[in-house]
Amino acid sequence: MTFKTLTVATVLIVSGLALTGCGNTIRGMGKDTASAVNATQAAGQDVERAAQ
Template sequence: MTVKTVTVIAALFASMLSLSSCGNTIRGMGQDTANAVDATQDAGRRVDRAAQ
């Protein structure tokens, strides 16, 4: 293996690792957003029931 081949393989591996990390972060952010929406809706329902 030449130095160029090793460098290309290392760069591809680093890129794949970075993209994988971004995917996990985005997935987690989506779950957090969904939880925030649910909590907001629940709070709205509680306020509505308390006002009646």
């Protein structure tokens, strides 16, 4: 293997790993946001029930 080939292969592997990490982070943030929305809705319903 030449140095150039090894460099290109390394860059591709590192880029792939970085993109995978970003995808996992985005999915995790989506789940966290959904949980926060659900908790906010539940709290609003609790307040509504308490006010009745």
